[in-house]
Amino acid sequence: MARKPTGGTKSLSPRSKAADRSREDEILMREIDDAVRQDDATRFLQKYGVTLGVVIAFALAAMLAYWWYDSSVEAEYESQSETLIQALDNVGGRDFERASETVDPLLADGTSGARTSARFLQAAAAIEQGETARASELFATIVNDPDTPEPLRDLALVRQVSVQFDTLEPGEVISRLEGLAIPGNDFFGSAGELVAIAHLEAGNRREAGTLFAAIAKDEELPETLRSRARQMAGLLGVDAIEDVEQLLEQQQVAAPTVPQGSGSGAAAGQGAQPPQ
Numbered sequence: 001m002a003r004k005p006t007g008g009t010k011s012l013s014p015r016s017k018a019a020d021r022s023r024e025d026e027i028l029m030r031e032i033d034d035a036v037r038q039d040d041a042t043r044f045l046q047k048y049g050v051t052l053g054v055v056i057a058f059a060l061a062a063m064l065a066y067w068w069y070d071s072s073v074e075a076e077y078e079s080q081s082e083t084l085i086q087a088l089d090n091v092g093g094r095d096f097e098r099a100s101e102t103v104d105p106l107l108a109d110g111t112s113g114a115r116t117s118a119r120f121l122q123a124a125a126a127i128e129q130g131e132t133a134r135a136s137e138l139f140a141t142i143v144n145d146p147d148t149p150e151p152l153r154d155l156a157l158v159r160q161v162s163v164q165f166d167t168l169e170p171g172e173v174i175s176r177l178e179g180l181a182i183p184g185n186d187f188f189g190s191a192g193e194l195v196a197i198a199h200l201e202a203g204n205r206r207e208a209g210t211l212f213a214a215i216a217k218d219e220e221l222p223e224t225l226r227s228r229a230r231q232m233a234g235l236l237g238v239d240a241i242e243d244v245e246q247l248l249e250q251q252q253v254a255a256p257t258v259p260q261g262s263g264s265g266a267a268a269g270q271g272a273q274p275p276q
Contacts, residue, residue: 099125
């Protein structure tokens with residue numbers, strides 16, 4: 001028996017129709033979403049656009065100003081460094097007058113560091129030229145400059161007192177430097193030696209000897225300074241030697257070799273006495 005033919009078209013299932021409607025809804029929602037975002041952006045720009053533009057303009061102007069300032073400051077620092085280097089070259093060539101003239105502009109227009117460096121350089125040039133009064137004035141300017149770091153002001157004070165030492169009363173030297181003549185201070189060696197000499201000139205032998213001994217025992221100080229202080233402490237009757245064997249060893253290393261049979265007994269060995 002023959003089968004009856006079926007229809008040529010297939011009807012869509014309910015699941016397919018639901019899927020099509022879902023895709024259409026998704027597309028529609030996406031378009032609505034885009035329209036809403038565009039509308040929000042338009043309203044935002046209408047409400048805050050001018051303010052936002054001003055803020056951006058100010059930000060760009062501030063960045064450009066900073067870049068300009070930074071480049072200007074860097075160029076100024078380079079120019080001041082070149083001036084100082086040129087002055088140091090003049091000092092190396094023993095042309096102190098030109099060195100002093102070279103750094104003159106830094107005293108008026110230079111930064112704090114450049115001004116201080118220029119004054120130290122001019123003071124050194126003045127000392128080399130025998131102009132101690134001018135050097136003392138320059139050191140005093142550094143000491144009284146609140147923009148100068150304290151260590152540099154202390155250094156200038158020590159140098160000023162050193163230049164003026166012969167014209168100052170011992171009491172004035174002591175009062176001006178006693179705050180620096182303390183073990184542990186960065187300028188203890190230089191300031192301590194000046195204060196000790198001032199005590200000695202004032203007749204304070206005990207204070208002078210004690211200070212010389214403290215300098216001699218400070219291993220952070222240069223050996224030449226410690227050696228001078230050790231000798232002065234010994235002359236004043238103060239023991240400044242902590243390790244005798246170490247001192248003798250150092251002296252033997254530093255002492256020149258003398259062939260046997262030549263020279264006096266004092267030259268042949270440290271502390272040796274010629275036979276009576």
